[in-house]
Amino acid sequence: MSIQMVGFDADDTLWKSQDYFDAAQAEFESIIGQYIDLSVAGVQDHLLQVEKQNIAVFGYGAKGMMLSMMESAIEMTEGRITSSDIRRILDLGKGVLQHPVELLPGIEEAVDEVSRYFPIVLITKGDLFHQEAKVKATPLSKRFKRIEIVSEKDPQTYRRLFGEFAVAPSEFMMIGNSLKSDIEPILAIGGWGVHVPYHTTWAHETVDGIDESLLSNFRTATNASEIPRKVRELADLARPS
Ligand SMILES: [Mg+2]
Numbered sequence: 001m002s003i004q005m006v007g008f009d010a011d012d013t014l015w016k017s018q019d020y021f022d023a024a025q026a027e028f029e030s031i032i033g034q035y036i037d038l039s040v041a042g043v044q045d046h047l048l049q050v051e052k053q054n055i056a057v058f059g060y061g062a063k064g065m066m067l068s069m070m071e072s073a074i075e076m077t078e079g080r081i082t083s084s085d086i087r088r089i090l091d092l093g094k095g096v097l098q099h100p101v102e103l104l105p106g107i108e109e110a111v112d113e114v115s116r117y118f119p120i121v122l123i124t125k126g127d128l129f130h131q132e133a134k135v136k137a138t139p140l141s142k143r144f145k146r147i148e149i150v151s152e153k154d155p156q157t158y159r160r161l162f163g164e165f166a167v168a169p170s171e172f173m174m175i176g177n178s179l180k181s182d183i184e185p186i187l188a189i190g191g192w193g194v195h196v197p198y199h200t201t202w203a204h205e206t207v208d209g210i211d212e213s214l215l216s217n218f219r220t221a222t223n224a225s226e227i228p229r230k231v232r233e234l235a236d237l238a239r240p241s
Helices: 019-034 043-058 064-077 083-097 108-117 128-137 141-142 155-165 179-189 212-217 224-238
Strands: 007-008 120-125 148-150 172-176 192-195 218-220
Touching: 007 148, 019 043, 019 064, 043 064, 043 172, 064 083, 108 120, 108 141, 108 224, 128 148, 128 218, 155 172, 155 179, 172 179, 172 224, 179 192, 179 212, 192 224, 212 218, 212 224, 218 224
Parallel strands: 007 120, 007 172, 120 148, 172 192, 192 218
Antiparallel strands: none
């Protein structure tokens, strides 16, 4: 057994993403604040609940967020929100969808370095159209053998992809910012993971920590430039002795 392929997450691993969602949500709160007392309203909690319920309907991404904001705004203002404020919410969503791609510092070099030793693939969830546009906008995308935009990152999805890639889970390493989506499901099926934490994480993606029995297949890189070294460390462990 040795590592045959390395996967990269996209949002907040290759490029900025959550910052734009956070900014849109702060702006959303100020719109709602014109109607209700923010100190008692729990706007972000309400929005998160609506978003979670809507994942099954809209999937992940900025369009789902925008529609959930509208739904949440109508509920929280008991229908008093004006059409011009609904328009502002629409524009917040469009702003996230149309934001230029900003690669994270050091990630181009890290992707280059890792791709020298292993075939690399990109695995991301989120809005298909938005993700395709971002992939197209960056020169990095040419380095990846496959680009997979999936609706959920769970063990079943990864198993299906490994079947298509013709690799065993124990031959695959995933690099990403989300313990919940990029690391836990991979470790759970016997793969390897390098977590690269980002300074902000969507509340839906947070987990308490990694199960201790799985830690041997797991490393943390504090920034992109540490990724190649952590990948090599794990690849050495994966090699038959
Ligand atoms: Mg991510």
